[in-house]
Amino acid sequence: MIKVLVVDDDFRVARVHADLAARVEGIEVVGMGHTAAQALELMAEHRPDLVLLDEHLPDEPGSQLMRRLDAAVIMVTADGDADAVRRAVAGGALAVVLKPFAPEALVSRLVAFVRFRRALEGAGSLDQAQVDHVLSVLHGGGATSLPAKGRSSVTAEAIRSALEASDDALTAADVAGTIGVSRATAQRYLSDLVQAGRVELSLRYGVTGRPEHRYAWRG
The missing domain is CATH 1.10.10.10 (Winged helix-like DNA-binding domain superfamily/Winged helix DNA-binding domain)
Structure with missing residues (x-):
């Protein structure tokens, strides 16, 4: 199973994203965090393969935090500013999903990540x-x-x-x-x-x- 960590400052939004991720075959949601500090603690505890990461966290921007995460990252953010997208890509984000979004927008990227990992197996x-x-x-x-x-x-x-x-x-x-x-x-x-x-x-x-x-x- 591919372990996914969800990080969003709004606990209700984090739950929605976690529920969407859990619907994808091959994915297990291992935790939800609402600050950069919590994200780092959950990283150390669960060692996820993928993080769904918000840009606007109360203690550190997600685009800055991702450089310290030993996992693949999909940015899920309401910030569609060109500089924010550039920072996300420069930081190593595999994709940027803008809020609000249709469920398929996130699910399709999660499915692609599962297929990518399976293609590399062995x-x-x-x-x-x-x-x-x-x-x-x-x-x-x-x-x-x-x-x-x-x-x-x-x-x-x-x-x-x-x-x-x-x-x-x-x-x-x-x-x-x-x-x-x-x-x-x-x-x-x-x-x-x-x-x-x-x-x-x-x-x-x-x-x-x-x-x-x-x-x-x-x-």
Whole structure:
């Protein structure tokens, strides 16, 4: 589970944010703080992975506090001033969500963070394509599985889109023709996705008796 700490000076707002976060699969809300001092105490106690942080705290600005937090941060603030956004980004915020907001605005960013963390599970050293891929996942795009080294995240995403768009399972030849790559290339990427559990492989026997491999996106 991904541990989330909520920090907002208004305890009612903090509860709303905590309830939204708790609705996201894979997230556990481990605490709520209302000052910078409380945030630091809860950090030491729970060691959260992510902090939902308000800018206007009574004892220290959130954009200043975040530099002392050993966790990822999403700023949730009513301050839409350009300088405030700049400070948040400079301090390391993954995203800035402005109050008031529709629930989906926060939930979608939390879901993206969960997908980002899952994409990195078990990964060792990454190449540039893999780094690009996990960062695209963090910002709400891309498939959840990490492409193998030497694979293109663009090709992997094209294959995912082709499978998702089809009502029926596809062969490697079908996928290759759809996205404009060789059958061998499509087969390599499809094998990666099967191993990652993102694609379901089934066999269909034709008149020759040789099984035809067919692939369907598992969603």
